[in-house]
Amino acid sequence: MTDHTPDEMMSIAAARALRDGQTCFVGIGLPSTAANLARRGHAPDLVLIYESGCLGAKPDRLPLSIGDGVLAETADAVIGVAEVFNYWLQPGRIDVGFLSAAQLDRFGNINTTVIGDYTDPKVRLPGAGGAPEIAASCREVFIIVRQTPRAFVEKVDFVTSVGHGSGPGDRARLGLRGAGPTLVITDLGILRPDPETFELTLTSVHPGVTLEQVRAATGWDLKVAPELEHTAAPTEPELAALRALKAA
Amino acid sequence: MARIVSLADGIAELVHDGDEVALEGFTHLIPVAAGQEIIRQGRRDLTLVRMTPDIVYDQLIGAGCARKLVFSWGGNPGVGSLHRFRDAVTHAWPVPLELVEHSHAGMANRYVAGASGLPFAILRGYAGTDLPTVTETIKFVTCPFTGERLAAVPALNPDVTVIHAQRADRAGNVQLWGITGMQKEAVLAAKRSLVTVEEVVDELTPVPGGVVLPGWAVTAVAPAPRGAHPSYAHGFYERDNDYYKQWDAISKDRDAFTGWLGDLVGSAR
Known part of the structure; x- marks a missing residue:
């Protein structure tokens, strides 16, 4: 087995989930690392879309923000922000929305607004950004987030972006056109919504991680898929590509 | 035709206590020099509008210029939180800050309507x-x-919108390029506008993907070289990522921030 950190496993597992030729609306941070890694590896024609107005960005290094100059310089088109959301996201042209979360609940609802009560918060977080509409309108949503009991909660303190609401049928009732979260990649494993209950269920554990560890890092009674898989360890080329990307 | 003014005169004339003020910029071309001039001139009770309030809004909030923030994402991009913003929201320091919170798509459409x-x-x-x-x-x-x-x-219709652009000609026609965010809409939505620029030139040469705001749609233009620092101006200078990282420590601590603020107010641009 290769020598790697849990964060490296998370980024590599997330990159593997993106398919060549897809269009991907990329959030900054962990999603951007994974999407850029995919584009450098198995998915050279992955189309990266950043909310700053960069369509088809091809950065040679990881951008620090969603509006770095390298994104505009390498993009197929640079457009206004209203255009990104109105013309490109809203009509359902984008395959995958790639998001992160401060809190995530058992139905994949995301909180990036406040911890605690909205009017008297314990922690004020940055807020919604583009996420509510990305989560609503992309054909599907991938979420990448480190798994801890503070982040994986029974119920989010604030629904910033809707996953599967409170269960089956909620997205359709709300008029949300995309399929919502289909995949959650963490530093411990991979979760997918149960096809019937839509509850996030552990479907794969990463190398060296025990089921007990994953349960301890989850703030609800975690369901485990009957055929639990074991994530393939990072290959040497995958690790080399990730490390080169982060060093660039 | 937009008048060419000094930054200090432009802020004095166009930004008043109690105004709704949008200083727009989406990571690129953020009107930082203009925001800091608002702090120097001691404006109060502003309603600050911006999709992505970052460091300069943290500074305005910490300096007590704002009573309300209309926004969709408030953070230090690539670094973390805005500590002055958090302190104002959770501890009302130095003054309480009312929040009006949207998503990016909502804010963008509010400008489009305006x-x-x-x-x-x-x-x-x-x-x-x-x-x-x-x-x-x-x-x-x-x-x-x-x-x-x-x-x-x-609709958002700010009393005044302030943006930063690469250049203007002597008639006040403004040209910006690279990531242009919502600046065009924010200027057209506003009752008054001030555009700071890297340089004033005799003639604007076309740039691929460039946005031109005709001088008759802008109130005033003020030269402010490096006026977007620590953000960047495509074709002029790069983003100063170290400043963003260093701001984290300054803004985390009220005393460090107060010291920084004293230095700013005591300095002329």
Whole structure:
């Protein structure tokens, strides 16, 4: 087995989930690392879309923000922000929305607004950004987030972006056109919504991680898929590509 | 025709206590020098509007210039939190800060409605989120043609919009390029506008993807070389990522921030 950190496993597992030729609306941070890694590896024609107005960005290094100059310089088109959301996201042209979360609940609802009560918060977080509409309108949503009991909660303190609401049928009732979260990649494993209950269920554990560890890092009674898989360890080329990307 | 003025005169004339002020810029071309001049001139009770309030809004909030913030994402991009913003929200320091919170799509459409002279905009947004429960400027309407339920958000029409651009000519025609965010809409939506520029030139040469704001659509232009620092100006200078990282330590501590503020106010640009 290769020598790697849990964060490296998370980024590599997330990159593997993106398919060549897809269009991907990329959030900054962990999603951007994974999407850029995919584009450098198995998915050279992955189309990266950043909310700053960069369509088809091809950065040679990881951008620090969603509006770095390298994104505009390498993009197929640079457009206004209203255009990104109105013309490109809203009509359902984008395959995958790639998001992160401060809190995530058992139905994949995301909180990036406040911890605690909205009017008297314990922690004020940055807020919604583009996420509510990305989560609503992309054909599907991938979420990448480190798994801890503070982040994986029974119920989010604030629904910033809707996953599967409170269960089956909620997205359709709300008029949300995309399929919502289909995949959650963490530093411990991979979760997918149960096809019937839509509850996030552990479907794969990463190398060296025990089921007990994953349960301890989850703030609800975690369901485990009957055929639990074991994530393939990072290959040497995958690790080399990730490390080169982060060093660039 | 836009008048060419000094930055200090432009802020003195166009930004008043109690105004609704949008200093727009989406990571690129952020009007930092103009924001710091507002701090120097001691404006109070401002309603600050911006999709992505970052360091300069943290500075304005920490300096006590604002009583309200209309926004969609407030953070130090690539670094973390805005500590002055958090301190104002959670501890009302130095003054309480009222929040009006949207998504990017909602804010962008609010500017589009403002620029279009319409009272509101519609979008597929917010459904199922908790944002409509805390933000009064999010409602839902039914499409008269299809019956679809859509979100409605009111136009933004700031008293004044301030942006930074690469250059202007002597008639006040403004040219900006690279990531141009919502600056065009924010200027057209506003009652007054001030554009700071890297340079004033005799003639504007075309640039691919460039946005031109005619001088007759802008109130005033003020030269402010490096006026977007620590953000960047495409074709002029790069983003100063170290400043963003260093701001984290300054803004985390009230005393460090107060020291920084004293230095700023005591200095002329």
